[in-house]
Amino acid sequence: xxxxxxxxxxxxxxxxxxxxxxxxxxxxxxxxxxxxxxxxxxxxxxxxxxxxxxxxxxxxxxxxxxxxxxxxxxxxxxxxxxxxxxxxxxxxxxxxxxxxxxxxxxxxxxxxxxxxxxxxxxxxxxxxxxxxxxxxxxxxxxxxxxxxxxxxxxxxxxxxxxxxxxxxxxxxxxxxxxxxxxxxxxxxxxxxxxxxxxxxxxxxxxxxxxxxxxxxxxxxxxxxxxxxxxxxxxxxxxxxxxxxxxxxxxxxxxxxxxx
Amino acid sequence: xxxxxxxxxxxxxxxxxxxxxxxxxxxxxxxxxxxxxxxxxxxxxxxxxxxxxxxxxxxxxxxxxxxxxxxxxxxxxxxxxxxxxxxxxxxxxxxxxxxxxxxxxxxxxxxxxxxxxxxxxxxxxxxxxxxxxxxxxxxxxxxxxxxxxxxxxxxxxxxxxxxxxxxxxxxxxxxxxxxxxxxxxxxxxxxxxxxxxxxxxxxxxxxxxxxxxxxxxxxxxxxxxxxxxxxxxxxxxxxxxxxxxxxxxxxxxxxxxxx
Numbered sequence: 001x002x003x004x005x006x007x008x009x010x011x012x013x014x015x016x017x018x019x020x021x022x023x024x025x026x027x028x029x030x031x032x033x034x035x036x037x038x039x040x041x042x043x044x045x046x047x048x049x050x051x052x053x054x055x056x057x058x059x060x061x062x063x064x065x066x067x068x069x070x071x072x073x074x075x076x077x078x079x080x081x082x083x084x085x086x087x088x089x090x091x092x093x094x095x096x097x098x099x100x101x102x103x104x105x106x107x108x109x110x111x112x113x114x115x116x117x118x119x120x121x122x123x124x125x126x127x128x129x130x131x132x133x134x135x136x137x138x139x140x141x142x143x144x145x146x147x148x149x150x151x152x153x154x155x156x157x158x159x160x161x162x163x164x165x166x167x168x169x170x171x172x173x174x175x176x177x178x179x180x181x182x183x184x185x186x187x188x189x190x191x192x193x194x195x196x197x198x199x200x201x202x203x204x205x206x207x208x209x210x211x212x213x214x215x216x217x218x219x220x221x222x223x224x225x226x227x228x229x230x231x232x233x234x235x236x237x238x239x240x241x242x243x244x245x246x247x248x249x250x251x252x253x254x255x256x257x258x259x
Numbered sequence: 260x261x262x263x264x265x266x267x268x269x270x271x272x273x274x275x276x277x278x279x280x281x282x283x284x285x286x287x288x289x290x291x292x293x294x295x296x297x298x299x300x301x302x303x304x305x306x307x308x309x310x311x312x313x314x315x316x317x318x319x320x321x322x323x324x325x326x327x328x329x330x331x332x333x334x335x336x337x338x339x340x341x342x343x344x345x346x347x348x349x350x351x352x353x354x355x356x357x358x359x360x361x362x363x364x365x366x367x368x369x370x371x372x373x374x375x376x377x378x379x380x381x382x383x384x385x386x387x388x389x390x391x392x393x394x395x396x397x398x399x400x401x402x403x404x405x406x407x408x409x410x411x412x413x414x415x416x417x418x419x420x421x422x423x424x425x426x427x428x429x430x431x432x433x434x435x436x437x438x439x440x441x442x443x444x445x446x447x448x449x450x451x452x453x454x455x456x457x458x459x460x461x462x463x464x465x466x467x468x469x470x471x472x473x474x475x476x477x478x479x480x481x482x483x484x485x486x487x488x489x490x491x492x493x494x495x496x497x498x499x500x501x502x503x504x505x506x507x508x509x510x511x512x513x514x515x516x517x518x
Contacts, residue, residue, distance in 0.1 A: 010308040011320040046305035046365040049269040061270040063357075064412065064456060098322075102437035103362055106305040106369030113365050136423060153323065157497035164395060164488060164498040166512045171433060173425060178361035197323060229423060238416035239423040252511040253425045 004090035008108035046110025068118030121183040137228030142184030153197035186223035263349035267367035305369025327377030380442040396487030401443030412456035445482035
């Protein structure tokens with residue numbers, strides 16, 4: 001595998017950073033190529049603004065259109081271009097982050113906002129009454145796979161089907177489906193550690209064992225079977241799921257998972 | 260009302276900035292007090308790091324614990340303290356932002372990550388086997404109300420109950436419930452504009468009329484009836500919703516809305 005690890009934690013001795021380090025050493029020892037985008041160490045700029053688009057930024061900034069022109073002209077900010085190149089290089093992307101306020105840390109959201117530009121990650125393919133782009137299973141990054149490795153402060157029960165915070169699969173859906181599957185990246189089932197607010201250093205041995213097992217079986221792990229947009233499951237042009245395709249009683253985000 | 264507007268768009272002549280400006284003028288003309296946190300204009304720092312906690316940052320940074328001590332000692336970074344003070348001052352908070360990759364822009368997520376510290380927004384109240392804090396309807400910001408004003412590039416059908424992107428209520432749940440209701444803020448039904456990628460300046464008149472109507476009826480608008488944590492709806496200590504409380508067939512995030 002050619003693996004890109006995108007890492008988002010400010011403390012090099014944190015659980016998240018230890019998991020990132022373990023991923024690097026485990027994958028390299030198994031003969032895989034690994035590159036790391038350590039966003040805090042890179043002092044990654046989180047906010048999209050006109051600087052990202054150089055001379056292609058219009059005086060009244062249009063984020064989509066300007067980013068698309070800058071992408072096509074090769075004038076995106078150098079740090080953004082470097083991340084796009086890493087994504088094109090990789091066949092596997094691991095995101096290592098703590099769940100902060102039920103989503104990714106701002107620095108990682110800023111990686112998405114800035115790197116996933118128009119014409120690169122969205123605005124790809126024909127947009128008409130009969131086709132709304134190449135997305136959700138197609139797109140620039142089709143064929144690649146991703147894994148979210150997420151630490152969660154609270155207990156697992158709070159994230160279960162009836163848990164007060166909402167099901168973890170639903171909380172991660174906007175990332176796994178909305179961000180990753182949109183430009184074509186398939187998500188493997190996430191590696192989620194719960195109760196990390198109260199985890200002690202002594203417990204890291206068991207965690208490390210489980211994490212290594214996941215890492216060494218990535219190639220044989222089946223991705224989440226999200227429905228592809230352009231292969232008959234959706235009405236056009238509304239892109240509503242056709243009636244009757246889902247198991248009885250399934251609603252919400254789960255509609256967009258097959259079977 | 261005392262209204263805080265938290266605004267997250269880089270272009271002062273954008274639709275989002277126009278909506279923010281209209282909110283200021285409309286509310287002030289109606290006799291309300293208004294303060295604005297224009298995050299791009301403030302050059303808001305998005306990434307949580309040790310600088311936020313001053314001398315209370317431990318050499319191995321612990322985000323929750325260190326932020327809680329810095330909050331209690333009054334040593335949080337000045338920009339964070341200023342935002343916490345604005346939140347305590349306000350009775351109403353409006354968030355104006357574009358939906359980028361199915362969530363808030365990174366600069367706004369960074370406002371949440373940095374301002375919603377331990378002991379201020381979480382880690383409030385007793386945590387034991389019989390009580391897991393004062394949250395979801397209780398907490399530091401209980402009694403306040405919020406409104407998300409969100410622009411969405413794509414068409415409304417894609418965000419409907421069967422729409423490919425997922426229902427808008429579910430996409431906003433991690434914000435309205437997970438971020439806002441957690442420290443006690445009730446959310447009014449959001450003001451969502453769809454299809455803004457193709458909206459022309461000519462259409463702004465109708466949009467402005469609808470927005471002004473929402474603004475001038477905020478005080479009489481009922482919030483989304485999320486379930487309160489500590490008033491009998493949840494099992495302890497698992498915080499799973501008790502069986503049978505929900506309407507037949509309701510699942511997922513919707514379980515946590517009453518009725």
